[in-house]
Each structure stands twice: as C-alpha cells, then as structure tokens.
C-alpha cells in the first residue's frame with residue numbers, strides 16, 4: 001500500500017546543504033513526503049576549490065552510507081589520532097620566518113574537492129525527489145490555509161506546505177522572511193528585523209586558487225606546502241593552504257582585509273574571476289621567501305576573488321512553515337572551515353525532524369521551532385567564533401576578541417598568545433556529535449507532540 005503523503009516539501013537550493021537535507025530525508029522517511037528541489041542554476045554545480053569536513057559532518061556521512069564513496073575522493077583517510085593538523089607561521093616578513101605553533105587535533109580535517117563531494121550527493125538523490133533547474137526563488141507568501149506560494153524569477157509559481165531556504169548566503173528566502181517579519185512587527189523593538197535580510201561584508205576578500213602539487217615540486221623542490229597544511233599570519237592578511245585530491249593539488253586561499261570594509265556595502269559581485277597578478281601582488285614582495293617562491297614560480301594559474309560576507313545573530317531560523325538552513329541562516333567567514341560542516345549538521349537535525357513519522361502539517365511550525373532551538377545557538381556561535389579567529393590571524397584582536405594591551409602581536413610574546421587563542425578556537429571540532437543534538441531535538445519534538453495531543457495545541461517547551 002502506498003504511504004499517505006504527510007506534506008509537500010520544497011527545498012530551495014541544491015548546494016551541499018540542500019542536497020544533504022534530501023539525503024537525510026530519504027534515509028529516514030517512510031516515502032511519505034513529497035519533495036521538490038528547486039535550483040537556480042541549470043545544473044547542480046560547485047566552484048572548483050577544496051573543502052574540509054570534520055568529525056561531526058563525517059559521522060553524518062557515515063550514517064547516510066556515503067563515507068565509502070567519499071573515501072575515494074579525500075586527500076587522506078579520516079584519523080582519530082592526535083596529530084599536527086596545521087602549522088602556523090608569521091608570513092608578513094621579508095626574512096625567513098619560523099613555525100611558531102602546530103595545532104594538534106584529534107580529528108580531521110578531512111579534505112576534498114567540492115565538486116567531487118557535490119557529485120556524490122547528486123548521485124545519491126532518489127529518483128522520486130523531483131528536481132527543477134533554472135528555478136530561482138524570488139519570494140514567497142503564505143496563504144490563509146497555511147500553504148506556501150513560491151514565486152520564481154522566470155515568472156512561474158509553485159505551492160508547498162513547507163519551504164526550506166537552502167539558498168546560500170544571498171538567500172531570497174531569508175530576505176522574504178525578514179522583510180515580512182518586520183512588516184508584521186507591532187513593537188518598536190522588532191522594527192530592525194529587515195536589517196537581517198542582507199548578508200554583511202566582513203571587509204575581507206579571499207583569493208582562491210588550486211595549485212598543482214607536481215608542478216610546484218618541479219619548480220620548487222621540497223616546498224613545504226606540498227606536504228604540510230600551513231596557515232601564514234600577517235597584518236590584515238593571511239594565507240591558508242592544505243592538500244586536496246589525495247595530495248595531487250593544494251587548496252590555496254589568500255585573505256586580504258580592507259580598512260573600513262567591515263559592514264560597508266560591497267560594490268560589485270561577491271565572486272569574481274580575477275587576474276592572478278591581483279592575488280600575487282598582495283604577498284609577493286613583503287612576505288617570507290617560501291611564499292614569494294610559491295607566487296613567483298607560475299604555479300598559480302587562475303584565481304577567483306570572494307568578498308567574504310556573513311550573516312550574524314539571526315534571531316530566528318524559522319517563521320511559520322518556512323525555515324532557513326546552511327549559509328542562508330548563518331553564512332560565516334571561512335577561518336574555521338566550518339560553513340559546510342554547519343550546513344550538514346543543520347541538514348541532519350532538520351531532515352530528521354521532517355522525516356519523523358509524527359511530524360505533520362498540524363504540528364510543523366512547532367517542529368521547525370525545535371530545529372531553531374537546537375541548531376541556532378550552535379551555528380550563530382560558530383559565526384562569531386569564526387570571525388574572531390580571522391581577526392586573530394590578522395593581528396586585529398587578541399585571543400578572546402579583546403585588545404592587545406601594549407603587546408606587539410607579531411612579537412614572540414604576541415605569537416605565544418595567538419597560539420593559545422588558536423587552540424581554543426579550533427577546539428570546536430571535537431565538541432558534541434550531531435547525534436547528541438538529535439537526541440535533544442527528538443526529546444523536544446516528542447514532548448511537544450505529546451503535550452499537543454493531550455491539550456490540542458500545547459506550546460513547545462524549549463531549553464533556552
């Protein structure tokens with residue numbers, strides 16, 4: 001007998017977050033949700049760059065049965081032994097620098113090419129989930145029956161019972177949600193809600209490129225970056241490099257922060273192909289010899305420039321039957337390599353709540369509040385932690401976000417303090433597993449469902 005459809009779900013955005021959500025629902029549901037996935041582009045695609053996963057998201061990939069496929073594309077096997085995962089050097093000095101800190105982590109990073117990861121998620125999409133390309137959501141409205149009307153930029157419309165905005169940092173879902181929340185707000189205190197509609201520029205550009213390791217070693221035999229993940233720190237600039245594609249390439253990102261840029265409106269596209277010279281000239285003459293060598297041996301063939309934006313302290317991820325996840329909810333700086341990890345953890349909790357056999361159109365709003373209650377404090381805190389880590393790498397704040405109180409950040413004492421701050425910042429990757437968060441979410445969900453069954457409309461009890 002065919003299962004009765006509990007609700008119609010629209011997922012807007014087929015990036016890592018939206019596709020992982022589809023995988024979680026497929027794994028845990030009983031064929032009783034109608035799923036439509038709307039993607040703005042003409043196919044699922046990612047930019048050509050690396051990505052790191054950690055223990056938490058990796059454990060989700062294991063639960064989804066995707067770990068075996070991923071093992072074929074990662075730079076090295078996942079390990080659970082304390083090991084140096086990143087070396088830290090001061091980069092912005094002309095003379096040879098030294099490694100002032102080695103961050104020892106028990107887990108990860110598990111690094112891979114983003115396109116390879118996306119392809120595995122796409123291959124896993126079940127055939128009964130309908131995918132719609134060239135469908136860019138422009139807005140939505142909720143009608144009196146509770147149904148959501150989706151409006152696309154090509155003039156077409158669709159209807160769903162639940163809308164998940166997995167549409168990235170420039171989320172149209174978030175814009176529509178927060179403009180509508182402000183319009184509906186009665187108190188003066190809520191009249192600032194529209195300010196959450198847009199992501200804010202952090203003032204930082206990230207120049208991303210992939211370097212062919214073989215070519216690097218031909219041109220610069222024994223170069224440190226061929227085998228070692230390194231973060232080079234400097235005033236208002238830093239560089240991150242780590243091997244991907246089983247060590248055949250390096251993911252190289254050069255960060256440059258513009259004075260007065262934070263919070264300013266960024267002019268021009270978020271992502272732009274740029275001449276490699278624009279990246280190289282930031283580091284070429286004033287950085288330590290191994291960086292100058294890397295930049296001068298024509299290993300950097302092409303580069304894109306990303307204006308790094310973030311979405312800070314969103315006061316709610318869910319409104320009515322609409323919910324945000326991934327970068328749409330908490331787009332963050334890249335300094336802890338945690339954005340995709342957080343999107344995957346959102347997908348796990350949200351997907352399990354939606355797939356839960358007792359979630360239905362009557363209790364969906366409360367169910368989405370459970371997701372908000374469990375995920376928002378964790379992900380919002382990560383946005384702040386990640387931003388502060390970037391400021392620390394660029395000597396702008398002392399560990400903990402405070403001032404340097406007379407200590408020169410690039411001095412031996414300053415670097416010792418930074419080393420402590422780095423260990424603290426990265427300790428998140430061995431924190432609770434998402435399965436623990438799911439236990440909390442399920443307990444809240446069931447508590448709500450039981451109280452609703454006994455009172456027919458009991459309010460959800462939250463932990464915070």
Ligand SMILES: Cc1cc2nc3c(=O)[nH]c(=O)nc-3n(C[C@H](O)[C@H](O)[C@H](O)COP(=O)(O)OP(=O)(O)OC[C@H]3O[C@@H](n4cnc5c(N)ncnc54)[C@H](O)[C@@H]3O)c2cc1C
Nearest residue numbers: 013015016017040052136137168326327337338339340341
């Ligand atoms: C330079 C850089 C380096 C990074 N490195 C790491 C890392 O090492 N580790 C890590 O965990 N994270 C990293 N991140 C962050 C990570 O890329 C993001 O957090 C992650 O991709 C978020 O996934 P998402 O699915 O929420 O959004 P996205 O990946 O942005 O996907 C959104 C999808 O929605 C589609 N879309 C957009 N608008 C609409 C619309 N209106 N209607 C329909 N579809 C729409 C898009 O086409 C896209 O397919 C990095 C980010 C940057 C910028």
